[in-house]
Amino acid sequence: MNTSRKKSQAAGGRRAPLDPECLALMRLVDANRYADVEAAARRILAVRQNQPLALKALGFALIGQGRYDDALPIVAFSLERNPDDPEAHNNLGIVLSALMRWDESIRCFARSIEIKPGDPEVLKNYGVALSRMHKYDEAVRFFLKAIEFHPGDYIEAIEQLGGALLSSHRNDEAWTCFNELWKNDKTNVTFLSQLVSSSLKRCDWDDLEARLLTLRSLTDGYRSLTDNPFVVLSFPGVSSEEQRRVASNFARCSIPASVLDAPDPAVGTLRSAPRSRLRIGYLSADYRNHAVGQIMPQVIELHDRSRVEVFGYSIGVDDQSELRKRLSAAFDHFVDLVDRSVIETAQRIRADDIDILIDLHGWTADGRPEALALRAAPVQVNWLGWTKPLRGGNGGAVVVLKSR
Structure with a gap:
C-alpha cells in the first residue's frame, strides 16, 4: 500500500485558510520530506495538542518512514477525532495492511469508499488487501473500479490487476495487462517477469528466449528481482541459487521490515525440566x-x-x-x-x-x-x-x- 495522494491524506480538506506554520508543514508534505514533516508536526502538536492537520501529517510521516507500529495510535486517534473523514479511514487501512491485519484493513477501506465512493486509490488499496488474503476474484473487481475512476492510466492498479488475474488462472487477461505494461515501460523488470510467466501459462513461446535474456540482463542474474519465486521457478535455465535470491527478495518485500528485523519474541525458552512430550x-x-x-x-x-x-x-x-x-x-x-x-x-x-x-x-x-x-x-x-x-x-x- 502506498500513500500516493500525500497532500490530500495529510490535509484532509481545507475548509479554512491555513496559518503560516501549517502552510510550511504542507510544503514539507508536498516534498515527501517525511522526517521533516514528523518534526514540524510534533512542534505544532506540542502547542496545539489535537490540531487535526498536524495529527494527519504526523501519521503520514510515520507511514512514509515505514514506522507502522508508531503510526497506528496516531492514525487511529486522528480517525477518532474525524470519524467521517474518508482519507483517515484509508490511512488506517494502509497501516493495518502493513501490519498484516488484513481483515481489519478491508473494513477501513470499505468505510472510506462508503463515505466517498469512487476514490481510485482506496479501491486499489482494497484490492491489494483482498489479494494478500488470496481473494483474487474479489480483488479483480476493485482493481477494475480503481482503473475506471482514475484520471488517466493507473499503472499501479493495472499491475495489481494483472497479478490477481494470473493468480486466478485468467491467463489471457493477465497477459494482456502485462504485455501493455511492458510495451510502455521497457525498464520495469516486474512487468517483464509477469509477462513471461503469463506467456508460459498460455503456452505462448513467441520471443520467450529473448525476453528471458533481457530479464536476466536487467536484474543482474536475478539479483534485483523481487517477483514471486514461483513465477521464476517456471523459467527455463534458472539456477537454484538464482531462485534463492528471488525468494529472499520477495520475502523482504512481502513482509514488513519491522517484522523481519524485530528481535525474536520470548518463545521456546529452555526449560529447567523438559516436558515429557x-x-x-x-x-x-x-x-x-x-x-x-x-x-x-x-x-x-x-x-x-x-x-x-x-x-x-x-x-x-x-x-x-x-x-x-x-x-x-x-x-x-x-x-x-x-x-x-x-x-x-x-x-x-x-x-x-x-x-x-x-x-x-x-x-x-x-x-x-x-x-x-x-x-x-x-x-x-x-x-x-x-x-x-x-x-x-x-x-x-x-x-x-x-x-x-
Missing part, C-alpha cells in the same frame, strides 16, 4: 480433499504419542469431507484458524507453547508464511506442500528457517 504443530490450509490432505492422515496417526503431542492448525476452509474428519481426529489438538489474522495465528501457536512448527504451505496459495516471520515457534520448518525434492531423493526438502 515434545509439542509439534502442523500449519496448513489443506486439511481437506487435497493432495496434502490425502498424504497427511497416516503421517499424523503414526506419531509416537508417548513422545510427542501433535497440534494441527487449519488455515483453510472445512470442506466437510470424510478426509477432513479423519484429519481433525488424528491430531491431539485441532485448531481452526481460518478466520484469524496473521498476528492472531502466531499468537495462538505461541500460546500453545509449540516446540517445532511445520509449515506445509510456504508461499503457495492460502499459506501464512508471515506467521513464521513473526516467530511463532523456536524451531520452524517448511515441508511437503511446496518444496522441491532433495538431490537424488524422492521426498520434499526440509528447510529450517530459524532456530535457537
Whole structure:
C-alpha cells in the first residue's frame, strides 16, 4: 500500500485558510520530506495538542518512514477525532495492511469508499488487501473500479490487476495487462517477469528466449528481482541459487521490515525440566480433499504419542469431507484458524507453547508464511506442500528457517 495522494491524506480538506506554520508543514508534505514533516508536526502538536492537520501529517510521516507500529495510535486517534473523514479511514487501512491485519484493513477501506465512493486509490488499496488474503476474484473487481475512476492510466492498479488475474488462472487477461505494461515501460523488470510467466501459462513461446535474456540482463542474474519465486521457478535455465535470491527478495518485500528485523519474541525458552512430550504443530490450509490432505492422515496417526503431542492448525476452509474428519481426529489438538489474522495465528501457536512448527504451505496459495516471520515457534520448518525434492531423493526438502 502506498500513500500516493500525500497532500490530500495529510490535509484532509481545507475548509479554512491555513496559518503560516501549517502552510510550511504542507510544503514539507508536498516534498515527501517525511522526517521533516514528523518534526514540524510534533512542534505544532506540542502547542496545539489535537490540531487535526498536524495529527494527519504526523501519521503520514510515520507511514512514509515505514514506522507502522508508531503510526497506528496516531492514525487511529486522528480517525477518532474525524470519524467521517474518508482519507483517515484509508490511512488506517494502509497501516493495518502493513501490519498484516488484513481483515481489519478491508473494513477501513470499505468505510472510506462508503463515505466517498469512487476514490481510485482506496479501491486499489482494497484490492491489494483482498489479494494478500488470496481473494483474487474479489480483488479483480476493485482493481477494475480503481482503473475506471482514475484520471488517466493507473499503472499501479493495472499491475495489481494483472497479478490477481494470473493468480486466478485468467491467463489471457493477465497477459494482456502485462504485455501493455511492458510495451510502455521497457525498464520495469516486474512487468517483464509477469509477462513471461503469463506467456508460459498460455503456452505462448513467441520471443520467450529473448525476453528471458533481457530479464536476466536487467536484474543482474536475478539479483534485483523481487517477483514471486514461483513465477521464476517456471523459467527455463534458472539456477537454484538464482531462485534463492528471488525468494529472499520477495520475502523482504512481502513482509514488513519491522517484522523481519524485530528481535525474536520470548518463545521456546529452555526449560529447567523438559516436558515429557515434545509439542509439534502442523500449519496448513489443506486439511481437506487435497493432495496434502490425502498424504497427511497416516503421517499424523503414526506419531509416537508417548513422545510427542501433535497440534494441527487449519488455515483453510472445512470442506466437510470424510478426509477432513479423519484429519481433525488424528491430531491431539485441532485448531481452526481460518478466520484469524496473521498476528492472531502466531499468537495462538505461541500460546500453545509449540516446540517445532511445520509449515506445509510456504508461499503457495492460502499459506501464512508471515506467521513464521513473526516467530511463532523456536524451531520452524517448511515441508511437503511446496518444496522441491532433495538431490537424488524422492521426498520434499526440509528447510529450517530459524532456530535457537
